[in-house]
Amino acid sequence: xxxxxxxxxxxxxxxxxxxxxxxxxxxxxxxxxxxxxxxxxxxxxxxxxxxxxxxxxxxxxxxxxxxxxxxxxxxxxxxxxxxxxxxxxxxxxxxxxxxxxxxxxxxxxxxxxxxxxxxxxxxxxxxxxxxxxxxxxxxxxxxxxxxxxxxxxxxxxxxxxxxxxxxxxxxxxxxxxxxxxxxxxxxxxxxxxxxxxxxxxxxxxxxxxx
Amino acid sequence: xxxxxxxxxxxxxxxxxxxxxxxxxxxxxxxxxxxxxxxxxxxxxxxxxxxxxxxxxxxxxxxxxxxxxxxxxxxxxxxxxxxxxxxxxxxxxxxxxxxxxxxxxxxxxxxxxxxxxxxxxxxxxxxxxxxxxxxxxxxxxxxxxxxxxxxxxxxxxxxxxxxxxxxxxxxxxxxxxxxxxxxxxxxxxxxxxxxxxxxxxxxxxxxxxxxxxxxxxxxxxxxxxxxxxxxxxxxxxxxxxxxxxxxxxxxxxxxxxxx
Numbered sequence: 001x002x003x004x005x006x007x008x009x010x011x012x013x014x015x016x017x018x019x020x021x022x023x024x025x026x027x028x029x030x031x032x033x034x035x036x037x038x039x040x041x042x043x044x045x046x047x048x049x050x051x052x053x054x055x056x057x058x059x060x061x062x063x064x065x066x067x068x069x070x071x072x073x074x075x076x077x078x079x080x081x082x083x084x085x086x087x088x089x090x091x092x093x094x095x096x097x098x099x100x101x102x103x104x105x106x107x108x109x110x111x112x113x114x115x116x117x118x119x120x121x122x123x124x125x126x127x128x129x130x131x132x133x134x135x136x137x138x139x140x141x142x143x144x145x146x147x148x149x150x151x152x153x154x155x156x157x158x159x160x161x162x163x164x165x166x167x168x169x170x171x172x173x174x175x176x177x178x179x180x181x182x183x184x185x186x187x188x189x190x191x192x193x194x195x196x197x198x199x200x201x202x203x204x205x206x207x208x209x210x
Numbered sequence: 211x212x213x214x215x216x217x218x219x220x221x222x223x224x225x226x227x228x229x230x231x232x233x234x235x236x237x238x239x240x241x242x243x244x245x246x247x248x249x250x251x252x253x254x255x256x257x258x259x260x261x262x263x264x265x266x267x268x269x270x271x272x273x274x275x276x277x278x279x280x281x282x283x284x285x286x287x288x289x290x291x292x293x294x295x296x297x298x299x300x301x302x303x304x305x306x307x308x309x310x311x312x313x314x315x316x317x318x319x320x321x322x323x324x325x326x327x328x329x330x331x332x333x334x335x336x337x338x339x340x341x342x343x344x345x346x347x348x349x350x351x352x353x354x355x356x357x358x359x360x361x362x363x364x365x366x367x368x369x370x371x372x373x374x375x376x377x378x379x380x381x382x383x384x385x386x387x388x389x390x391x392x393x394x395x396x397x398x399x400x401x402x403x404x405x406x407x408x409x410x411x412x413x414x415x416x417x418x419x420x421x422x423x424x425x426x427x428x429x430x431x432x433x434x435x436x437x438x439x440x441x442x443x444x445x446x447x448x449x450x451x452x453x454x455x456x457x458x459x460x461x462x463x464x465x466x467x468x469x
Binding site: 154156175179186199 | 416419420421422423425426427429430431434435437438439443445447448450451453454
């Protein structure tokens with residue numbers, strides 16, 4: 001009788017444990033995934049605030065070097081480059097693909113460094129995370145300034161090779177990827193890929209001097 | 211009706227006729243892609259070049275001088291004044307879109323700024339919690355399900371679309387300045403134009419720094435911004451990542467659909 005009682009007590013405890021694992025684990029896994037997919041945005045925002053804070057005491061090149069590892073790590077530049085060049089990606093040679101991808105990364109870093117160039121207590125605030133199509137999430141954030149309306153910065157992140165990376169940035173409803181895609185297609189169609197490369201190189205030089 | 215009002219009416223009729231013709235052109239489009247919305251691209255690019263030349267040579271330098279000369283509070287007052295005058299059109303479109311609460315709030319905002327705010331020079335309503343909204347007849351038509359039609363780049367007015375340009379009629383008729391004499395109207399319109407250009411200096415400088423093809427950049431930014439406004443800052447997220455599944459983006463290797 002005692003043995004039977006112990007057996008039932010053991011069984012009940014185990015069932016309870018299993019129930020807890022069954023219900024709590026997906027919740028924990030979901031929370032954990034949400035945290036991981038927001039990591040690129042957290043790192044980017046932290047670094048952008050830092051480069052604004054140090055903008056008075058550093059030059060463009062120093063801030064560029066400071067931001068470069070973050071962009072390399074947390075932006076899927078290879079994928080973005082392919083999407084930005086759209087149908088023209090497969091028409092260019094392998095060496096040009098590598099050249100364009102490198103150029104696009106430099107342009108992205110230069111643009112961030114030249115835009116986030118002064119600190120006046122601005123902050124980034126996370127708003128929400130929404131699931132898009134499979135494997136992609138939209139992370140909604142706001143860039144708040146002391147004066148004026150906040151700017152919404154929404155990021156699309158995607159998991160690739162077990163790592164979450166940013167694949168698109170949408171500022172106040174304007175998708176940077178779509179914008180560049182349209183621009184680059186217009187230039188390639190009219191003047192060719194080499195002219196696009198020349199113009200991008202010029203833009204990178206301009207952002208360093210502005 | 212004075213000869214000036216007749217002239218303005220004729221201008222509107224001519225403008226509407228032009229829109230009808232362009233709306234006819236617009237029916238040929240088959241894709242949602244913004245570039246495909248630009249069925250009048252050759253003409254649009256000509257008008258874009260004309261506007262850019264005029265802007266660089268005349269309007270932008272005047273706006274820069276205006277920013278240097280006019281103190282910030284004067285420019286803010288002028289901006290508030292013109293925004294308030296245009297607010298009757300916002301109220302009408304609130305109501306046409308069925309946003310009754312917003313409409314009531316905007317009526318209160320207009321009355322508050324017109325009275326306590328001394329003819330709209332001071333935006334006291336915002337500090338009272340009556341936030342500013344951005345509505346126009348183009349957005350109303352979009353809410354009613356009307357397609358935007360072809361993208362238009364209009365001389366002097368800049369980026370637009372067949373649907374959005376219909377706002378010209380209610381915004382003009384609901385603006386009190388429409389009903390005053392031309393002797394006052396022309397200088398006031400000039401101040402409004404210079405003030406508006408001054409407010410856009412930062413945005414245009416960012417565009418000039420970023421754009422490798424300013425025409426395409428302006429078109430994409432305008433059309434995307436319109437979608438954003440139509441959905442009051444919360445466009446449906448379902449279309450956000452369509453660009454990654456677009457047929458012309460995929461090189462056939464399946465690389466864009468990383469699982």
